Amino acid sequence: MIRVAVTTAHDASERVAAVFRTYGLSPVVLPCIQPFSGEEEVLLRLRRAASSAHWVLITSARAVVATWPQGGMPAVPVAAVGEASARAVHGAGGRVALWGGSGVEDVLALMSPDLDGRQVVFPHARDADRGTVDRLERLGARVVAGVAYGVVPIAPGPDPVDAVAFGSPSAVEGWVSGRTLDGLSVGAVGPTTAAALRAHGCPPDVVADRPEFGRLAAAMAQRAGERIPS
Secondary structure, eight states: OOEEEEOSOHHHHHHHHHHHHTTTOEEEEOOOEEEEEOOHHHHHHHHHHHTTOSEEEEOOHHHHHHHOTTOOOOSSEEEEESHHHHHHHHHTTOEEEEEESSOHHHHHHHHGGGOTTOEEEEEEETTOOTHHHHHHHHTTOEEEEEEEEEEEEOOOOOOOOSEEEEOSHHHHHHHHTTOOOTTOEEEESSHHHHHHHHHTTOOOSEEOSSSSHHHHHHHHHHHHHHHSOO
16 A cells, blocks of 8 residues: 655644545554644734624635634635635634636636725734735735644654555655655645745645645555556
8 A cells, every 4th residue: 555644733633634544545643734723812803803894805724714713703704715624614603605627716616706995904923925915906806815724844753654645745845854855756735835846946846726635645546546556
């Protein structure tokens, strides 16, 4: 059975590992990131703004957990990127009005007819691409954005693996700080993570067709099957 390193943070690793098991892979939990919450005053500002917003844009499940750790999301329309984000919104009591599975650009395209003059609240990661806010503003939105969480890269443990599944550029940074990727099959959850791998001279063998671990697990399982001698 192919041993795949799961590089997500400790608090999400078992959930992600379970996904890889369903595809016949053997996940090895080797976290490469350590998350932290944003400043409380920033989170409070985001929560207050969201209560009267026209839209809340959610690009990761962690943004929901950090901003509404006790649940209680307001009943305003939420645009969610990816299934994990949508599940987190529902779990926090929010209302997903628009969902896209191919990345933030697709979600912004769907939102664009209803953005001019609208207030959009965007809780995001510390290292989020400024381009999302710029695009919202170009479409006429009044954006209330703030750092809801961040992650610190950490080196993985030494457990032997055959493959590595990366869910973020930060996880890539964590892995290469302590281990090499030589001889391993490498998977990336999306194009941003794939770009980070290329920057380190390691183009991924597999990139998920949608930014979801289920899609990545399926693609890596298929590749593993193709590489196993008959």
